[in-house]
Amino acid sequence: MKGLYLLLKRFIKPYKRYVVLAFVFNLLGAVFGAFQFAALKPVLEVLFGAQKVVEKPAEWALTIDSLKDNIMFQLSDIIQKFGSEKALIYIGIFLMIMVFLKVLFTYLALYVLVPLRNGVVRDIRNQIYLKILELPIGFFSEERKGDIIARMTGDVQEIDNSIMSSLEMLLKEPLLIIIYLAVMIYMSWSLTLFVFLLLPVVGYLIGKVGKSLKKPSMKGQNKMGELLSTIEESLTGLRIIKAFNAEKKVKEHFRKQNTEYYNIMNSLMWRRYLAHPMSEFLGTAVIVIVLWYGGRLVLSANSNLSPAGFITYLVFFYSIINPAKSFTTAFYAIQKGLASMDRIDMVMMAKNNIIDKENPKSVTSFGHQIEYRDVTFRYQEDDVLKKVNLTIPIGKTVALVGQSGSGKSTFVDLLPRFYDVSDGQILIDGSDIRDFRISDLRGLMGNVNQDPILFNDTFFNNISFGVEHATLEQVEMAAKVANAHEFIIATSEGYQSNIGDRGGKLSGGQRQRVSIARAVLKNPPILILDEATSALDTESEKLVQEALENLMKNRTSIVIAHRLSTIKNADLICVFHEGEIVERGNHDELLALEGIYKKLHGMQNF
Numbered sequence: 001m002k003g004l005y006l007l008l009k010r011f012i013k014p015y016k017r018y019v020v021l022a023f024v025f026n027l028l029g030a031v032f033g034a035f036q037f038a039a040l041k042p043v044l045e046v047l048f049g050a051q052k053v054v055e056k057p058a059e060w061a062l063t064i065d066s067l068k069d070n071i072m073f074q075l076s077d078i079i080q081k082f083g084s085e086k087a088l089i090y091i092g093i094f095l096m097i098m099v100f101l102k103v104l105f106t107y108l109a110l111y112v113l114v115p116l117r118n119g120v121v122r123d124i125r126n127q128i129y130l131k132i133l134e135l136p137i138g139f140f141s142e143e144r145k146g147d148i149i150a151r152m153t154g155d156v157q158e159i160d161n162s163i164m165s166s167l168e169m170l171l172k173e174p175l176l177i178i179i180y181l182a183v184m185i186y187m188s189w190s191l192t193l194f195v196f197l198l199l200p201v202v203g204y205l206i207g208k209v210g211k212s213l214k215k216p217s218m219k220g221q222n223k224m225g226e227l228l229s230t231i232e233e234s235l236t237g238l239r240i241i242k243a244f245n246a247e248k249k250v251k252e253h254f255r256k257q258n259t260e261y262y263n264i265m266n267s268l269m270w271r272r273y274l275a276h277p278m279s280e281f282l283g284t285a286v287i288v289i290v291l292w293y294g295g296r297l298v299l300s301a302n303s304n305l306s307p308a309g310f311i312t313y314l315v316f317f318y319s320i321i322n323p324a325k326s327f328t329t330a331f332y333a334i335q336k337g338l339a340s341m342d343r344i345d346m347v348m349m350a351k352n353n354i355i356d357k358e359n360p361k362s363v364t365s366f367g368h369q370i371e372y373r374d375v376t377f378r379y380q381e382d383d384v385l386k387k388v389n390l391t392i393p394i395g396k397t398v399a400l401v402g403q404s405g406s407g408k409s410t411f412v413d414l415l416p417r418f419y420d421v422s423d424g425q426i427l428i429d430g431s432d433i434r435d436f437r438i439s440d441l442r443g444l445m446g447n448v449n450q451d452p453i454l455f456n457d458t459f460f461n462n463i464s465f466g467v468e469h470a471t472l473e474q475v476e477m478a479a480k481v482a483n484a485h486e487f488i489i490a491t492s493e494g495y496q497s498n499i500g501d502r503g504g505k506l507s508g509g510q511r512q513r514v515s516i517a518r519a520v521l522k523n524p525p526i527l528i529l530d531e532a533t534s535a536l537d538t539e540s541e542k543l544v545q546e547a548l549e550n551l552m553k554n555r556t557s558i559v560i561a562h563r564l565s566t567i568k569n570a571d572l573i574c575v576f577h578e579g580e581i582v583e584r585g586n587h588d589e590l591l592a593l594e595g596i597y598k599k600l601h602g603m604q605n606f
Contacts, residue, residue: 007341008167011123015116019171022116025109026172030179032102033319036095106172113168121160128152128347135347136354137418138379146229147222151347154224155340162337169330173323180316180323187313191294195317198286216268217339223261225343230254272336290317354417360437366444366525366556367429369393370415374424377410384410386579387424392572394525397557399567401600402576408560411576412528415558416442446524448548450531452515454503459488460495462503463517470521482517482547484510509544516547527557564601573597 012019129152140148184192234241234250241250291314298310370392377385385407392398400408413419414426417438426433433441454462463478464470475495479485487510491497503511519527529548545566561567568587575583575590575597583595590597 007338011120012116014123015119018112018116021112022109022168022171023175025105025112026175029102029105029109029172030175032098032105033176034179034183034316036098036102109172110168113171117160117167121156124159124344125152125156128156128344131348131350135350135352137413139350139352141379144225144229146227146232147225148347149232150221150225150228151344154228155221155343158221158340159337159344162333162340169326173327173330176323177320177327180320184313184316187309187316188294188297191290191297191313194293195286195290198289216264216271217336218342220261220264220268221340221343223257223264227254227257227261230257268336287314287318290314354420354438356437357434360440361431361435363428363431363436363440363444366394369429370526370556371427371430372411372414372424373427375411375414375421375426376423377414377419378422383422384579385414388579388581390574390581390584392556392558394556395554396571397552397559397567397569399559399561399570399573400576401561401564401567401573401597406576407579408576409530412530412558412560415526415528416445416447444524445526445528446519446522446551447528448512448515448519448530448551452503452511454499454506454511454514456498456501458493458496458498459491459514462499462514463495463521465518467521474521475517478517478521479514481520481550482513483543483550484513484517484547487513512544513547516544516551520551525555527552527555529557529559529561531560531562564597564604575600 132148132152181192184195230250230253234254241247294310294313298307372388372390375385375388376383388407388411390398400411402408410419414421415433417433420434428436428441428444455465459479460472460475463475472495476485479488479495488495488497499505499511499514503514506514529552559567559570564587567573571586572584573587573590574581575595577596583590583593583597585593591601
């Protein structure tokens with residue numbers, strides 16, 4: 001239960017008042033429930049003719065004996081004046097009032113827990129989503145998207161289904177057990193002591209089953225994450241799967257994972273479903289033993305427990321069984337929910353190294369140069385970049401070329417601090433970029449990627465993404481610069497047309513021009529272009545290249561390119577090879593060197 005306490009400690013604080021109200025209402029419900037069962041004894045005594053006549057009322061005091069004696073006096077008075085049948089009617093009315101008050105307060109307890117239950121789940125979902133946005137990009141290169149989605153959906157839902165639903169039981173059942181046990185101790189302490197000797201044995205057996213649930217629950221949720229990852233990859237790569245006739249392979253892969261999940265869930269649910277029959281059998285065994293032991297007490301001459309009192313005692317004891325069952329069921333569910341919480345904590349507790357330093361500098365403009373000074377970077381052990389030095393003056397265009405894996409993309413990813421350098425420094429206008437506030441630093445830059453990242457939203461919202469209070473006039477102007485205005489207004493709803501999932505309703509060139517329009521609207525002083533035209537046909541490339549030239553005017557640009565024809569006019573071309581800049585110069589200078597650049601140029605011309 002330590003895990004549950006830690007979970008509630010983290011998330012319950014804003015909802016403490018609901019917990020207090022639920023506790024009070026459950027306490028009142030338990031008290032009136034005790035009165036409900038206590039009314040059974042006088043009914044039995046009236047029916048059996050064993051009702052003792054109480055001649056005078058006791059002195060009123062806040063004690064059980066005083067309350068009991070005064071109730072018995074009133075009942076005796078009713079029997080003497082109106083007879084036993086009339087007394088049963090009064091007892092029945094009393095019983096109905098107690099039941100009404102019990103169910104009323106039980107409902108109120110559940111009512112006030114609704115905002116707590118849903119609020120905690122909402123807060124967990126909010127926190128994990130915010131954490132995902134805060135974590136560095138490097139975290140997600142080691143995680144599968146489907147598994148992350150599973151943690152945000154399936155695991156959060158499991159916490160709702162198990163832990164938060166069990167919270168209702170945890171605030172109710174223990175109170176019922178405590179109050180009913182208190183009445184049982186009052187009625188016969190010796191019989192209750194005997195019961196206490198049996199309960200730890202029963203609790204131990206039930207607890208063993210509960211503890212065995214957490215491990216398979218964790219395995220089940222992990223496997224569900226793998227399943228969702230496979231589904232996500234299949235949907236993304238459906239065109240390739242069909243093109244390569246790989247349906248059989250992916251079907252077999254999915255079927256294997258699904259069967260593994262099936263086996264894990266079978267094992268889990270077999271244990272989970274063991275809870276109810278096991279607790280019912282053990283509860284019945286305890287009742288039989290109590291019936292035997294209590295019967296001996298009633299039949300002995302020394303016992304102060306009457307037959308009616310013993311039957312009432314058994315009713316109280318049997319009434320503890322259901323709360324105890326619910327309590328153990330909640331315990332099983334909590335173990336399953338805590339396994340989900342552990343999976344969520346793998347994200348929540350992930351360390352984010354890309355953070356603002358204490359008292360970061362504010363930066364709103366770029367006025368001189370960008371400098372990479374002895375920059376080395378490694379993802380794990382091997383260096384991806386090795387002591388790279390480069391100065392990029394304001395207003396210049398620097399192109400990066402080289403084989404795939406030579407370090408070009410990593411080089412530009414370090415500038416907006418998607419990653420931090422392992423050694424060396426990156427400076428803007430003489431200040432280390434780690435000294436700047438991250439949001440300010442990234443505000444200086446605009447990105448246009450090889451695979452344009454668009455959202456399932458309108459043209460307007462995609463172009464104005466990240467720019468607050470953008471007007472339609474500004475968005476249209478940006479689209480015109482990006483050669484996107486004409487095809488946008490040709491759609492049914494113009495700028496309010498939805499572009500589909502990832503811009504699926506658009507061609508590659510149209511998606512790229514919308515992406516460029518987004519960068520134009522942001523109007524950044526520093527521009528990063530990563531293979532922005534490599535995946536386009538000739539006509540689209542021409543339009544996109546024209547849009548890029550419009551975008552790059554009067555800006556400092558870093559361009560990653562495979563098509564060397566697109567960067568002939570760059571002020572500086574850097575050739576990367578195995579994490580180092582091995583050649584640098586303009587187009588003509590690099591051709592004259594007759595090195596790697598000329599080799600690449602010759603291959604493309606061929």
